[in-house]
Amino acid sequence: MKIKATQKNRKVVVELDRKDTATISAGTARPAHSLFKLKQILVPVDFSECSKKALRYAVPFAKEFEATITLISVVYVPYHGSDFEGINLPLLEAEMRETATKQIEALAGTEIPAEVPRRTLIRVGRPFHEITEAAAELETDLIILATHGRTGLKHMLLGSTAENVMRHAKCPVLIVREQEHEFI
Numbered sequence: 443m444k445i446k447a448t449q450k451n452r453k454v455v456v457e458l459d460r461k462d463t464a465t466i467s468a469g470t471a472r473p474a475h476s477l478f479k480l481k482q483i484l485v486p487v488d489f490s491e492c493s494k495k496a497l498r499y500a501v502p503f504a505k506e507f508e509a510t511i512t513l514i515s516v517v518y519v520p521y522h523g524s525d526f527e528g529i530n531l532p533l534l535e536a537e538m539r540e541t542a543t544k545q546i547e548a549l550a551g552t553e554i555p556a557e558v559p560r561r562t563l564i565r566v567g568r569p570f571h572e573i574t575e576a577a578a579e580l581e582t583d584l585i586i587l588a589t590h591g592r593t594g595l596k597h598m599l600l601g602s603t604a605e606n607v608m609r610h611a612k613c614p615v616l617i618v619r620e621q622e623h624e625f626i
């Protein structure tokens with residue numbers, strides 16, 4: 443902790459580092475007024491390490507604001523006519539949904555602490571559309587979403603779910619990059 447007198451107005455400036463902040467706030471209650479009111483956090487997951495990183499960002503937000511984390515996974519089976527001749531698409535979709543349900547429950551159990559309220563959601567359709575629709579239905583305050591950071595031809599061919607969610611969501615979106623430094 444550093445305490446300095448200012449030359450203007452005869453005031454004192456107190457600079458705190460992490461240890462000081464933790465010590466001071468350990469015995470104090472949370473401030474009554476916060477700039478942010480987060481009650482619902484939506485975290486889309488595709489079970490990649492990148493989406494797990496987004497979930498690791500969401501947990502401290504949920505703890506701080508006593509918010510609920512909703513994990514959403516979107517099953518997408520593209521129906522392009524003759525591309526899938528001979529394949530039972532409804533059966534494939536049901537199997538993908540069942541697998542996603544098992545994976546999302548396991549992920550919630552291992553990555554989200556018991557004291558954080560949570561729920562899971564499986565939707566079927568185009569990922570960005572289902573994510574933004576779910577966010578609106580749940581009155582989500584914040585979407586925390588991972589991006590793989592594809593560029594060039596891959597981005598042009600595959601598109602970017604994160605980019606489309608950011609463009610269409612009615613709430614703030616925090617994009618977590620695969621190769622960025624940690625701030626938590």
